[in-house]
Amino acid sequence: MVLEKQFGEADARAALPHLKFDDNKFTRGMCELIVGGPEFPGAGVLASLAANSLAAGYVTTYTWKDAARAIRAKQPSIVVRKPKEFLTRDHTAAPGKPKAVVIGCGLSPDDEAAELVLAALQVEVPLVMDGGALAFMNRADVKEALVTRAKNKFPTVLTPHAGEAARLLKAEAERCAEQESLFDTSDPSWQWVHERGEQYAAADPKADPAQAAALIANAYGAVCVLKGPDTYISVPGFVQESDEHTVLVVTEGTPALAKAGTGDVLAGTIGSFVASGMALEAACSLGVFLHARAGRLAGEALGELCVTAERVLHYIPKAVCSLA
Numbered sequence: 001m002v003l004e005k006q007f008g009e010a011d012a013r014a015a016l017p018h019l020k021f022d023d024n025k026f027t028r029g030m031c032e033l034i035v036g037g038p039e040f041p042g043a044g045v046l047a048s049l050a051a052n053s054l055a056a057g058y059v060t061t062y063t064w065k066d067a068a069r070a071i072r073a074k075q076p077s078i079v080v081r082k083p084k085e086f087l088t089r090d091h092t093a094a095p096g097k098p099k100a101v102v103i104g105c106g107l108s109p110d111d112e113a114a115e116l117v118l119a120a121l122q123v124e125v126p127l128v129m130d131g132g133a134l135a136f137m138n139r140a141d142v143k144e145a146l147v148t149r150a151k152n153k154f155p156t157v158l159t160p161h162a163g164e165a166a167r168l169l170k171a172e173a174e175r176c177a178e179q180e181s182l183f184d185t186s187d188p189s190w191q192w193v194h195e196r197g198e199q200y201a202a203a204d205p206k207a208d209p210a211q212a213a214a215l216i217a218n219a220y221g222a223v224c225v226l227k228g229p230d231t232y233i234s235v236p237g238f239v240q241e242s243d244e245h246t247v248l249v250v251t252e253g254t255p256a257l258a259k260a261g262t263g264d265v266l267a268g269t270i271g272s273f274v275a276s277g278m279a280l281e282a283a284c285s286l287g288v289f290l291h292a293r294a295g296r297l298a299g300e301a302l303g304e305l306c307v308t309a310e311r312v313l314h315y316i317p318k319a320v321c322s323l324a
């Protein structure tokens with residue numbers, strides 16, 4: 001049974017990290033992003049600026065020409081490198097070892113992005129997968145890498161909207177159908193896999209988002225942040241109906257957030273808190289809450305029709321101050 005628990009203002013206030021007197025840019029956490037492909041440079045700019053506006057002490061973005069130029073012009077404090085450098089760089093060496101990697105905002109489903117996604121999955125730090133990175137989840141090598149990460153306790157976060165969530169559920173239902181064919185129907189394993197496949201095929205992210213988030217989290221061994229009018233955050237652990245599993249829900253959102261690019265801002269926001277060393281579920285919930293609060297504050301100040309992803313970004317510091 002999936003239970004819902006509200007993550008509200010008091011929870012966000014309690015979760016908000018505070019700086020230590022002797023913190024430096026490295027102790028505050030390095031957040032690396034692989035975002036902003038040639039087709040969608042804007043998404044990379046929004047995610048990078050959001051990550052740099054919050055808890056992480058150091059932001060490095062691996063991106064292509066157009067996004068690189070825009071990020072350098074908007075926030076020169078962000079270090080910008082070429083995507084290929086992510087493949088060759090040593091991600092284990094201090095002091096520049098990342099504490100979180102964000103991948104996917106504005107990536108297209110091509111071979112170059114696939115190579116980067118597979119490389120990011122190998123890096124032994126928390127990984128946030130958004131947008132274009134979620135398009136690779138039906139690949140066997142990506143699924144295998146996710147399972148290995150989960151086994152080795154390297155956490156992953158997936159941030160689907162309802163459309164992406166439906167595709168993640170469908171991919172898992174198809175995997176179950178394939179597995180099912182390996183067993184004889186009289187084998188108890190056949191029954192187990194068959195029922196699991198039916199459960200995934202029937203799940204509906206819009207009709208029952210809490211259940212959908214819990215199923216996705218379990219299938220991919222990752223924290224699932226299922227975005228929508230309300231946003232649901234589930235850790236893995238919900239395997240069958242008899243499990244009592246709690247999913248957090250943030251209801252602070254506003255339809256003013258229904259605008260291209262706001263999801264990219266959220267991915268950077270979550271990445272920044274993850275990089276600061278927060279526990280994953282808390283980092284995701286706090287990120288979702290502050291993003292929603294920023295949208296709300298922007299709507300109150302500017303009119304809800306006039307909120308853009310850039311304006312959500314602008315209101316994030318005010319959202320943080322509203323918790324003080």
Ligand SMILES: NC(=O)C1=CN([C@@H]2O[C@H](COP(=O)(O)OP(=O)(O)OC[C@H]3O[C@@H](n4cnc5c(N)ncnc54)[C@H](O)[C@@H]3O)[C@@H](O)[C@H]2O)[C@@H](O)CC1
Pocket residue numbers: 039040041042043044104105106107108130131132133161162163164260261262263264
């Ligand atoms: N300025 C930019 O550069 C922007 C780039 N973006 C990036 O562009 C890439 C592609 O994103 P697009 O925005 O083109 O499309 P999406 O990948 O978000 O949407 C693809 C399909 O999913 C479905 N869908 C989308 N939102 C849904 C919802 N809330 N509920 C149900 N179904 C839904 C629709 O059928 C849609 O055709 C992503 O990597 C994204 O990060 C977007 O974030 C928009 C802004």
Ligand SMILES: Nc1ncnc2c1ncn2[C@@H]1O[C@H](COP(=O)(O)OP(=O)(O)O)[C@@H](O)[C@H]1O
Pocket residue numbers: 131161227228229230231253254255256257258259260261262263264265266
């Ligand atoms: N009607 C709504 N009410 C509240 N929040 C919404 C609504 N529609 C979208 N959002 C929020 O806006 C963001 C949209 O993200 P996403 O769909 O990934 O957009 P994009 O890919 O364009 O960045 C999510 O954080 C989602 O929760």
